[in-house]
Amino acid sequence: VNTGPYKISAELVGSDSGSSVISEKTVTVEPYVLPKFQVDIETDRTYYQPGEMVRGSLQADYFFGKPVSEAQVELVGYTFDVQRNDFISLQGQTNEDGNFEFEFQLPEYVAGSDLDGGRGRVYLQANLTDQAQHTEISNTSLPVAGSSLVIEAVPEGGRFHPGLENILYVLTSYPDGLPAETDLNITFYENGQTVQASTGSYGLAEVRFTPQNPYQQLSIQAGDAQGNGTQRDFYFEGEYAEETVLLRTDRPVYRVGDAMQLSILTSQPSGTVYLDIVREGQTVSTRSLEVTDGHSEAAVDLTTDLFGTLELHAYKITPYGSITRDTRLVVVDHADDLQVALSPSQETYRPGDTANLGIQVNGQDGQGVQSLLGLAIVDESVFALAEQDPGFAKLYFMLEQELLQPKYDLHGYSMTDLVSGLPEKDPDLITAVETTAEASLAAALAAPGALPFRMNASSAMQFVERAYQQQQEYFNILSKVLFGLLITLAVAVLVLSVVSLRRERRLGRGLALAGGLFLLLLLILAAWLPGNTWSNSWLYQWAGGWLILALVVVGLAGYITLIVIAWRRKDSLLGWSLLLLPLILLFGFFLVFAAYQSDLNVGNSTLIPLVVAVALLPLAYLLRFADFSLSGKTLPALASLALAVGLILGLFPLVVSTGSLSIGPELRLLTNQLDAVPPPMMAVEEAMPMAAMAPMPTEAPAAMDLQMPVEKEALEGASQSTSAAAAEPPRLRQYFPETMLWLPDAITNPDGSLLLDVPVADSITTWRISALASTQDGRLGSTTAPLRIFQDFFIDLDLPVALTVGDEIAVPVGVFNYLPEPQTVSLELEAEDWFELLDEPVKTIDIAAGDIGVVYFRVRARDFGRQPFQVTAIGSRLSDAIRKDVQVYPDGKPFDISRSDRLTPGTPVQETIPFPADTIAGTQALAVKIYPGVLSQVVEGLDSILRMPNGCFEQTSSTTYPNVLVLDYLKSTGQVSPEVQLKAEEYINLGYQRLATFEVDGGGFSLFGDAPADRMLTAYGLQEFADMSLVYEVDPALLERAAGWLLSQQQGDLPVTAYVTWSLVEAGYLDDTGTQKALQYLWESQSQAEDAYELALVANALVAADLESDGKITPAT
Incomplete structure (x- = not known):
């Protein structure tokens, strides 16, 4: 499928007069995935001034009618000048109704743009993630202007004509595009006259006056009934006036079935304006309109799909290469x-x-x-x-981005230097180049996996892999350093306690008392460990978690008490041990994080010291308890005991339950907590671009009216057991069209x-x-x-647009339970040959009433094609099953092999197409195209020739001239689309401006604009500008200067004279005396042509002259 905008036209031809009515619509074909929920951003106003406060709300709703509650929201506000500038970032959560309120202050300065006529714009982007971990992005923009009214003015025909009555069109609007009914005071500086006018409900006023010269300066003041007012000065400089475009509608409100009449006024008398119509962020129509005498008209038929608020944008390319636009809003009601x-x-x-x-x-x-x-x-x-930049705005930003790409010119080299090889008189240079080449080849052949004559290119995924390896190496080193510090500090705390006991001569009794208490506490701790028989006791069932939390709080209280005691008694040994404790805990947290990010396999030699180090901390404070108890100090003893108990109950259950701490092959810390975070649905490898395909609807099930018995009984209120629900297979949902009914002719x-x-x-x-x-x-x-x-319970798959063989993803399965009671749901992934399942095929989730959950199935794609993905969810009350397709592409690069031939009557054509040996099986495809002629083959995909010009005169011409010829052909054959025409005209405009910079003082053109001018380049440029004038406005004075310089360079050089004469004739200078003189010279000197090339140049010049004068080739020629 060819992606891009398609224009659909319908023409109704009248039976009597032969007149016709044409209605057209633009349809965009591109990759997309349907959103899961709608995100709407509303603000308290439709436009603002810099520094004002913006208040608004975000509303998120699923398309099945439920609000997106408890969703995470990130709202980012940004502006553009030379780059994107974020000025606000808000985070929050939607309430139970799916609403999120926000407010922020706009920057005091917002850069304006030519696109919006000097006004600024603030962009808002909302990222909203629901409880199923699906994210939708919504974008909107807010106009920002210095005043609440916008004034635009343009003369009739684009410029003023002195001595005649002229019409000045004045249009007033609000910054959001709505027309403003205002009173005007217009002051003409030429004669000091002030004229009063009113724009009316459509925002347009016509002011008639007779100027004495085309250069006018005037001031316009406007005010509306709400007290908004502004003033703007205008300078009209004849044909050099600044480009302006005004879009006017015949009324602000329409009905379905009406024809909306649009008028577009420009300050340039000719050219092309581009119109797009946007509804709810979607482009519904794009058009290109020719401007005649500064005016253009368009009629738009309003169909049912245009019901609502429409944004109308008119774009115009200025002579300076920028693009300006005007915007209007209209409302379309139902018929x-x-x-x-x-x-x-x-x-x-x-x-x-x-x-x-x-x-x-x-x-x-x-x-x-x-x-x-x-x-x-x-x-x-x-x-x-919704499109982020609908219509021509998207093309505008793409062109701007291409303009910002750096270009490089290399001066001082000619084509002869590049192709003639190395200079023979410089042996040192030759030796250096050959040595470098040999070393480079040897390095390439010595590389692992390198093959001769093949480039080993570093892909993006290889770069990511190297970065990931470097990250792992960093965390490996960090883990080892933290491990050593943790053990050292834990031993230091124990040593401080032992030194204190020895100093008091109670070391033996203290060790015995502390060791006994330590073993007792470990036995008590074992009663709470999950999986132990004692853990089913009433104490664990009733208060296990709360009791541990309470003891940890008591331990914290003991720690604070010991700090106070150490400070009052100036006990330095106790003080140091207490200060080291939070440092140990901090290092322990960092060790957990670093170990999770590293790829270390922790063996027994490392695990045992770590466990011992963790055990040393409570043992050290049990020694403190023994010391204080034996000396009769009750409060310090109780505080030490509380701290030791808190450390045991706080550290060991955390390590054991969350990290599966055991003496074995590997150590995993905080695994359960990290597994609770949903893995991102991200392709690990993507060797080919994802295709532009939405899921294709599968064949509708034959029994469309069948109901799942379990769900039917539930809806009727009947109760059923879990076993009965599991016994009945749920109805498989697999038919997901986007258009369920299309009936254009029902009666x-x-x-x-x-x-x-x-x-x-x-x-x-x-x-x-x-x-x-x-x-x-x-x-x-x-x-x-x-x-x-x-239905009250269902599951949903969040599949990507496409995968590539080898991609590994975690597919999210959203579980939506809107029942008034909780459910235990078992989800089973149907095994398929096209993927490898990397985790369990069956997963269970407990989901509360009215809640949403998510379960992930991690798979690796191993076969390409359109592949099914099916999940069945069996609930304790209701069940569901869903099946969707995903496109999987082969892990390779596509190659096209082309063969061409000619068909002749009675002679079949046979071609053998060899496929490479390393072709991926099943990817071969064969397409046969038959063209009626050579030209039809050339023009297929002609718009892909368009390129942005750059470089010297020759390089700029090599892109600009094809751009001109492509646009001319597409326009003359009626094949040009508005998007392609806008792109072509912008490129031609840039090329024209660039070529003009290579004009040499005194006339003619050179490669970089330096003297002297070159006759052949100038003649080529003259033809180029002449052809360009057919599709783009070219300054006639530029043609005059180039032609005049060429005529002044006449010499007795046959090929140069032939080519220059050919250019002069093509540019319209056939009747010039110098051209006629050159033609006479060619007639007289044609026999002196030294080769066929010179003779062809002479023939081209003579044929061009015949066609220009008589419209046919004369017999003499």
Whole structure:
């Protein structure tokens, strides 16, 4: 499928007059994934001034009607000048209604842009992640202007004509594009005259006056009824006036079925303007319009899909290479000549049901009217596919980005220098180059896996892998350092306690008492360990977790008490041991983090010292307890005992339960906590670009009306056991179309009624029913209505657009439980040959009532093609099963092998296509194209020739001239699309501006604009500018200067004279005396041509002269 914008046109030809009406629409084909939920951003105002406070809210709702509650929100605000500048970042969480309130202050300075006529714009991006760990991104922008009113003015025809009555069009609007009804005071500086006018409800005023010269300066003041006012000065400098574009609608509010009349005024009398129409972030139409006398018109038929608020943008390329635009907002209401009512038989259907849809069409008198109906039922999520930069704005930003790419010119080298080889008179240079080449080749051949004549390129994934390895090496070293420090500090704390006991001569008794208590505490601790028989005791069941937490708090209290005692008694040994304790805990936390990030396999030789080090800490404070107890100090003894108990109960259960701490082959710390964090759905390797394919709908199940018995009984309120629910297989949901019904030609009964039975698809969503009714007498009526498909429990797959063989991903399976009771759900992944399952095929999740959860299945793709992915969820109350497809691409690079030949009558063509030996099996495809002629083959994909110009005169021409010829051909054959035309004109504009910089003082052109000028380059440029003037406005004075310089360079050089004469004729200078003189010289000197090339140049010049003068080639030529 060829991606990009497609234009669909419908033409209605009149039967009598032969006139026709054309309606057109733009459809974009590109990769996409339907969103899971809708994210809307609303602000308290539609435009702002710098420094003002913005208040707004974000509303998130699933398409099946439930709010996205408890979702994580990140809202980023940014502006653009030469780069993106983030000025605000807000984090939060949606409430139970899916709402998130925010406020922030705008920057005091916001850079304006040519695109918005000098006004600024602030962009907001909201990233919202729901409880199923699916993220949707919503973008919006807010106009920022220095005042609340915007004034634009343009003369009729683009410039003022002295001595005649001229019309000045003045358009006032608000920064958001809505027209503003204002009173105007216009002061003309030429004569000091002040004119008063009013723009009216459409925001447009026409001011008539007679200027004395084309250069005018005037001031316009505008004010509306709400007290908003502004003033702007305008300078009109004749043909050198600044480019301005004004977009005007004939009214601000329309109805479906109307024709919206648009007028576009520009300050340039000719050229092209580009119009796009955007609805809810989606481009619905793009058009290119030719400007005549500074004016252009367009009519847009308003169909049912244009209901709502439309953004209209008119773009114009300025002579200086920038792009400017004007924006208007209009509202389209439903057609109301007919009243159309859509009545589903029930509010909510389940997947696989049959929906009974009743339709009634009445006239304005309430009586039924037989009508022709166009019906469409489309998934609501399709309408939520919003483009970040819709319409021509996307192309504008792409061109701007390409302009910012650095370009390099190498001066001082000619083509002869590059192709003639190394200078023979410089043996040192030759030896150095040959030595370098041999060393480079030897290094390449010695590289592991290197093959002769093949480049070993470092891919992006190799770069990431190297970075990951460096990260692991860093954390390996950090883990070892922290491990050593942890053991050293733990031993130091124990040594301090032993020194204190020995100093008091109680070391033996203290060791015995502390050792006994330590063993007793370990026995008590074992009673709480998971999996131990004692752990089922009433104490563990009733208060295990809370008791441990309480003892840890007591230990913290003991620690604080000992600090106070050490400070009061000036006990330095106790003080140092207490100060080292938090340092040990901090190092321990860092060790856990570093060990998890490293790839160390911890063996018994490392694990045993670590366990001993952890045990030394509580033992050290048990020694302190023994010391204080034997000396009769009750409070310090109790504090030491509390700290020791807190350390044992705080450290050992954490290490054992979360890290599976055991003397074995490897140590895993904090595994359970880290596993609770959902793994990202990220491809590990992507060798090919992901394709532009949405999931293709599979064949609808034959039994569309079957209900799952378990769910049916649940809906009826009947109770059932878990075993009964598991015994019944759930209905497999696998039919997920985006358009459920397309019926363009339904006819109602004479009373205006119609009843339809619509098989319901398997999507859990809300469908939008759109209806347009028309009668034979031309009355129209339109409406939309929702059709909700829902069940209280279901699962959903969050698959990527595409995978590549070898990719490893964790596929999220969202579990949605809207039942009023919790469920224990068992999810099973159906095994398929195309993937390798990297974890358990069955997983269980406990999900609360009205809650959302997520389960991940990690798989590795190993076969390509359109592949199924099926998960079955068996719940204790309700169950569900879902199957979707994902596109998997082979792990390789596509190569095209082309063979060409000619077909002749009666002679078949046979071609043998050899495939390389290392071709991936199953990827071969064969396409045969038959062209009616050579030209049709050349013009296929002609727009791909367009390139941005750069370099010297010759390099710039080698891209600009093809751009000119491509645009000319596409326009003359009616094949050009507005997007391609805008891109081509922008490239031609840039090339034209660049070529003009290579003009030499005194006339002519050279490679870099340095004297002297070159005759052949100038002649080539003259032809180029002449052809360019057919599709783009070229300054006639530029052509005059180039032609004049060429005519002044006439010499008796046959090939140069022939080529220059050819250029002069093509540029329209046939009748010039110098050109006629050159033609006479060619007639007289043609026999002196030394080769066929010179003779061809002479023939081209003479043929061009014949065609220009007589329209045909004369016999003499």
